[in-house]
Amino acid sequence: MCWVCEKYGKGGKWYLNPENYARRLYKIRKEGKEAAGADADPQAAGMGAGVVAELVKARISGDREWENEIKREALEQAYQTHFGQVVTLDEYLQILDTAYPLAKMTCGCRRVQRGMPDEENFTCMGIGPGMYKWERWPETYRGGVEFVTPAEAKEWAMMNHKEGRVQTVDVFGTPYIGGLCQCEYPGCVAVRNRIDYDFKFLLKGHFVAKVDREKCTGCKSCLGRCQFKALNLEVYTSKAYIDLEQCFGCGLCVTACPSGAIQLLERQSMPGLAENW
Amino acid sequence: MIAQINIDYALCRDPLNCRKCLSVCPSVVFVCGPTKVWKGRESDSREYKIFGRYYDKCSGCGDCVKVCPANAVQLIFVPREQLARKFREERAAQLKER
Numbered sequence: 001m002c003w004v005c006e007k008y009g010k011g012g013k014w015y016l017n018p019e020n021y022a023r024r025l026y027k028i029r030k031e032g033k034e035a036a037g038a039d040a041d042p043q044a045a046g047m048g049a050g051v052v053a054e055l056v057k058a059r060i061s062g063d064r065e066w067e068n069e070i071k072r073e074a075l076e077q078a079y080q081t082h083f084g085q086v087v088t089l090d091e092y093l094q095i096l097d098t099a100y101p102l103a104k105m106t107c108g109c110r111r112v113q114r115g116m117p118d119e120e121n122f123t124c125m126g127i128g129p130g131m132y133k134w135e136r137w138p139e140t141y142r143g144g145v146e147f148v149t150p151a152e153a154k155e156w157a158m159m160n161h162k163e164g165r166v167q168t169v170d171v172f173g174t175p176y177i178g179g180l181c182q183c184e185y186p187g188c189v190a191v192r193n194r195i196d197y198d199f200k201f202l203l204k205g206h207f208v209a210k211v212d213r214e215k216c217t218g219c220k221s222c223l224g225r226c227q228f229k230a231l232n233l234e235v236y237t238s239k240a241y242i243d244l245e246q247c248f249g250c251g252l253c254v255t256a257c258p259s260g261a262i263q264l265l266e267r268q269s270m271p272g273l274a275e276n277w
Numbered sequence: 278m279i280a281q282i283n284i285d286y287a288l289c290r291d292p293l294n295c296r297k298c299l300s301v302c303p304s305v306v307f308v309c310g311p312t313k314v315w316k317g318r319e320s321d322s323r324e325y326k327i328f329g330r331y332y333d334k335c336s337g338c339g340d341c342v343k344v345c346p347a348n349a350v351q352l353i354f355v356p357r358e359q360l361a362r363k364f365r366e367e368r369a370a371q372l373k374e375r
């Protein structure tokens with residue numbers, strides 16, 4: 001179990017604990033000066049991107065201590081307020097039975113990184129009572145929200161998985177989960193910052209995917225599914241290769257394999273990976 | 278060498294609607310973020326600004342300069358060590374202030 005489970009899981013996985021979805025209206029933090037239009041740093045746009053400008057500087061300077069300090073301070077803050085974790089499709093579907101209401105909305109990351117227009121960009125799902133806020137004041141969020149039933153949401157989630165998007169839960173005021181994301185590298189700022197700068201705003205999931213080398217036929221159907229640079233073909237033996245230390249456990253490769261050669265295993269059952277979040 | 282990307286904001290007036298540089302860059306170097314947050318409404322698209330946030334990932338391919346209809350993107354390359362020295366000095370000054 002990860003530290004979030006230890007604190008908020010009640011013995012199980014924290015994001016499967018209904019308490020972390022059920023709460024009074026999630027806190028509307030934009031009070032006071034934001035009402036009149038407060039200055040914002042355009043460089044901080046996207047999930048957990050407030051420190052990227054500093055991180056890039058530290059990287060270029062080669063000062064590891066500086067880089068670590070930036071991360072330590074930013075994550076201490078993030079883990080109390082806003083961060084994410086990868087989940088599997090099965091877990092995502094379970095969550096859709098717990099969380100309510102469900103509403104599709106524009107993905108903030110792909111808007112800021114690719115400027116994608118709302119019509120092509122409704123790939124984020126906001127959940128919980130906070131969504132009524134958007135319905136009530138549509139001008140507060142470009143494109144507004146589109147409420148869906150749990151059945152519609154499930155169908156949509158399966159479509160997203162099929163298309164190759166990684167699914168994550170997102171916290172808005174720890175431990176309250178207010179968003180379900182469909183992410184990818186590098187369009188998702190959180191995934192990008194994790195992969196390129198090892199900024200652990202996005203936590204790895206509770207599973208890892210292992211190849212059964214006896215079963216793998218080398219058909220290559222799984223190639224291209226991984227958004228975390230963890231999967232390639234071992235050309236000399238013609239088998240899929242997964243870097244288990246790099247695997248986030250999203251399961252996208254698993255469902256692409258026609259031979260059942262990739263299995264999701266609990267991270268906790270692998271002593272060498274159990275601490276690797 | 279590392280890219281220094283300057284955007285002339287007097288020329289780039291409506292980045293979220295133009296978005297040509299965002300969409301063309303093979304290295305996803307640009308972001309377009311709001312300069313204001315409002316409680317009661319979404320930021321106007323003219324309140325957004327383009328930044329070459331991930332300039333350390335820029336290959337120098339030049340596609341952004343070519344695609345920009347306003348000629349607003351300027352790209353220069355400086356030696357990594359020169360930039361590193363500058364940032365190390367910034368850091369030292371930061372530490373001194375503590």
Ligand code: SF4
Nearest residue numbers: 107109181182183188
């Ligand atoms: S975390 Fe993923 S779905 Fe959510 S806003 Fe970012 S890219 Fe979009």
Ligand code: SF4
Nearest residue numbers: 226247248250251253
């Ligand atoms: S190897 Fe498979 S399970 Fe692991 S991150 Fe890549 S696609 Fe997801």
Ligand code: SF4
Nearest residue numbers: 216217219220222257
């Ligand atoms: S899809 Fe399955 S059988 Fe085909 S290469 Fe990948 S792991 Fe092997």
Ligand code: SF4
Nearest residue numbers: 289292295297298345
């Ligand atoms: S292409 Fe040029 S005008 Fe268009 S958003 Fe980018 S910098 Fe601005």
Ligand code: SF4
Nearest residue numbers: 302335336338339341
């Ligand atoms: S030069 Fe190429 S890589 Fe660099 S910012 Fe422009 S489009 Fe992106």
